[in-house]
Amino acid sequence: MLTPEKIKKYNNEIISRISAFMNFNSDFITSEIIDELVDECGVDRKYAFSLVLASACYMNIDEDEEDREMFENYFPEMIHYIKKEDYDCDPYYKNIKVTPVKEGNWEFREATIKPYELIPFDDLKEFDDGRIIPQVAFFDTEFPYPVIFENSVEWMLVTPNEVETMRDAIKIAKGKVATYGLGLGYFPYMTSIMDEVESVTVVEKDPVVIDIFKRYILPQFPNKEKVKVVCADAFEYAKEVAPKENFDYIYADTWHDPSDGVEMFEKFKALEHLCPNTRFEYWIEKTMKHYM
Known part of the structure; x- marks a missing residue:
């Protein structure tokens, strides 16, 4: 059962674990990993992704009760399985065409989100019971987006x-x-x-x-x-x-x-x-x- 003390602990822990994964391993999960899990276990892609992400965040949901409780109460509300076509009709994506250009230390071009790469999705979501859950997402295909690089580092982008x-x-x-x-x-x-x-x-x-x-x-x-x-x-x-x-x-x-x-x-x-x-x-x- 989720208690206020547990919720406070889980709020901090989930943000810490997901932030660390996104900073260092955001593209760790691949199509091959998800396809194999879907085929062998008969689960859908969002659940397969959730299982792999939990494992990659050092959560043992089979044997650790708190890890399992955090997985069950946070992951379904945290992870979004999004599609390229959801954004193809966005007026900006639809009408703004990127012309690659490089000037000094600056470069304007398209970059790509990889299939199953974990990306930030929305502002924190707050629930009446006190849970504060980060919002993240993944595509199952590549997704191009415009970006400005400064010294080869992403500086400004539209994802x-x-x-x-x-x-x-x-x-x-x-x-x-x-x-x-x-x-x-x-x-x-x-x-x-x-x-x-x-x-x-x-x-x-x-x-x-x-x-x-x-x-x-x-x-x-x-x-x-x-x-x-x-x-x-x-x-x-x-x-x-x-x-x-x-x-x-x-x-x-x-x-x-x-x-x-x-x-x-x-x-x-x-x-x-x-x-x-x-x-x-x-x-x-x-x-x-x-x-x-």
Whole structure:
């Protein structure tokens, strides 16, 4: 039986184990492993993937009672078996074509998620009983996605994680919108095609990212006239400019994950009072609050 003490322990343990696997072994699980398990044991692919992932996370669900309890109460809500066709109809993926380009230390091109590679999927999911469960996913085929590399390291990208974690924030955008952080333009693309959105101001401090966006991505926006890109530090802009602009909605996304995001999140929250009539939303806010 799950007790509050066990839930607290399992919450920390599942996040720790899954984070370690994703950081060091995210592509360990292969089609061959899953196919063999499906054929020999007669289980479906999601359950087969769950079994292999549990084993790879050093869980002994056959002999260890706590491991089995954690597996049964966390894994079904944690793992999502997603399909390429689920995202082929997404307007950004459907309409933005990637032209490979390399400039200095920067490179813009497509990369690929491997079949059965474990990927982050959505913000933490909180349950009434206190469980806090990370959301992860896998494809059973390759999945191409656009990415900017800096010194051969992925820097900005649009994967299903971006799609899912921004979905709710995009739905409520309206009027005069601003976003802190450009990335590859998923948020400005999706909000600019909405009839409810009058304009989208993007605040980005990196001129190289802005240049790539303006030359290779923005021209493909159907409503590019709605989008304005400002090269500025987001915190300075939030303090000095945003209060004068009367934005209806501001979305902040200047971090990569909670390790660099918590401090920025808290700084932005402290500036909300400067725009009392503006609605604010933050990327992966639930995850951020878990680490605070």
